[in-house]
Amino acid sequence: MNEVYLGLGSNKGERLIYLKRAIGELHKVGKLITISPVYETEAWGQMVQPRFLNAVIRMVTELAPLLLLREIKAIEQRVGRQPSPRWGPREIDIDILFYDELILDTPELKIPHPYLHVRPFVLIPLADIAPNLVHPVLKKTVYELVKELSDEDRDTVRRYAATIA
Numbered sequence: 001m002n003e004v005y006l007g008l009g010s011n012k013g014e015r016l017i018y019l020k021r022a023i024g025e026l027h028k029v030g031k032l033i034t035i036s037p038v039y040e041t042e043a044w045g046q047m048v049q050p051r052f053l054n055a056v057i058r059m060v061t062e063l064a065p066l067l068l069l070r071e072i073k074a075i076e077q078r079v080g081r082q083p084s085p086r087w088g089p090r091e092i093d094i095d096i097l098f099y100d101e102l103i104l105d106t107p108e109l110k111i112p113h114p115y116l117h118v119r120p121f122v123l124i125p126l127a128d129i130a131p132n133l134v135h136p137v138l139k140k141t142v143y144e145l146v147k148e149l150s151d152e153d154r155d156t157v158r159r160y161a162a163t164i165a
Contacts, residue, residue, distance in 0.1 A: 001060040004030065004068065005097040005130065007113070007122045011043060011052040011089050018079055018092040019053055019164045025075040026094075029068065030061030036125035038164055042156040044119055049089045054157075055164055056097065056125040065099050069109050072096065097122060101136045112137060117145050120153045 006026070010018040019038065026032060036056040043049045061068060072094045079092045097113045104111040112135060116122045123146045126133070131143040138145070146154075 001031075001062060002100050003033075004059050004061055004099050005126065005133070006057050006059065006072070007054065007093075007095040007097050007116070007126075008057065009041075009052045009054045009093045009095075009121070010091060011050045012084075012091045013080075015053040016162050016164065019055060021079045022075060022092050022094060023057070023164055025078060026057065026059065029063055029071045029075075030059045032057055032059045034058040034129045035164060036128045038160040038162060039121060039125055039157050040160045041121035041158070043089075044121065052121060053160055054121040054125060056122065056129060058129055065096070065102065065104055065109060065111060066106075068099070069096060095122075097126065098133065098136075101134075103136050120146075120149050120157045123149065124154070124157045 008019055008022055038053050038055045041052045041054050043052060063071060076092050076094055081091045084090045095113050096111055097116050099111045102111050117138060123142060127142045127146045133142045
């Protein structure tokens with residue numbers, strides 16, 4: 001079994017419902033171990049858009065990385081994702097953050113996720129469930145990466161009252 005961390009986000013429509021549906025679908029591709037609290041966050045990339053709900057999950061799966069990616073894209077479609085511009089508003093987005101200690105760089109998939117170390121909406125929920133996880137390229141823990149965020153960046157992420165577990 002392979003340990004995988006996935007980032008989930010939604011900023012269009014019934015955000016919490018999309019996250020819950022995605023969690024339900026992810027049970028089909030592996031065993032969910034831990035789900036972070038949900039956070040409400042500012043958009044990253046294209047800033048003029050609704051706020052996101054974000055969470056991170058830890059799971060184990062037998063699927064190889066590219067097969068997992070294909071399954072995740074199919075889950076996004078089943079949950080209700082519609083075509084959207086890059087970094088634009090979306091019903092659901094699921095990213096592979098880490099896959100064991102794998103370092104992978106292909107046109108289709110990059111692991112660890114190439115932006116996770118600068119995204120507070122990923123690092124903060126990830127730190128809730130895996131603060132001592134070491135980034136295999138940067139050789140820093142998630143906790144250390146969170147500490148490197150500016151106060152301004154950390155302030156864009158706020159705990160949301162509802163849960164998805």
